[in-house]
Amino acid sequence: MTIDLGHHILGETAGVIGVGTSEEVCGVATALVAQARFSVDVVTRDLDPAVYDDTDFLEALKAFVLERRRVEVRILVRDPMPAVRRGHRLIPLARQLSTFFDVRVPASQHRDFNQAFLVVDATGYIHRELTERYDGTADFNDRLHAKGLQRLFEEMWEPATPTPELRRVHI
Secondary structure: OOOOOOOOOOOOOOOOEEEOOHHHHHHHHHHHHHHOOOEEEEEEOOOOHHHHOOHHHHHHHHHHHHHOOOOEEEEEEOOOHHHHHHOOOHHHHHHHOOOOEEEEEOOHHHOOOOOEEEEEOOOEEEEEOOOOOOOEEEEOOOHHHHHHHHHHHHHHHOOOEEOHHHOOOOO
């Protein structure tokens, strides 16, 4: 089943959307990021390639950072090494546009966190209770839930450390 996202507008269209496949999660993530104006925050175990290594998603993310001023993409990735070994395309994008991207590994107290989420402009979100499953919810206009996820993100972000595997190498 494909979710019709044509009429969903970030900050305007409210209503929970159920997702259950990687394609649905990727489609909603792409639609949210394509409408982002200020921030994209992601919590992921391994940069979930079925979602974040998708061509349409990466194009939307690249357009977000290149077409706007003062934007940020912050990513908390529990284990970046599988993505590095696999040649995940988000990594060179983050390195190339390092002014806009900040990628960190959660501190030890958050390493067992097993949820995955994406929050856009503290307004829209995708939230999966279990990172290894694609079952979850999304909404393009639920500031209350999005801000709750944002607070959780901030709590995890502050003690997190930069990922040496994803830093740009200057030669």
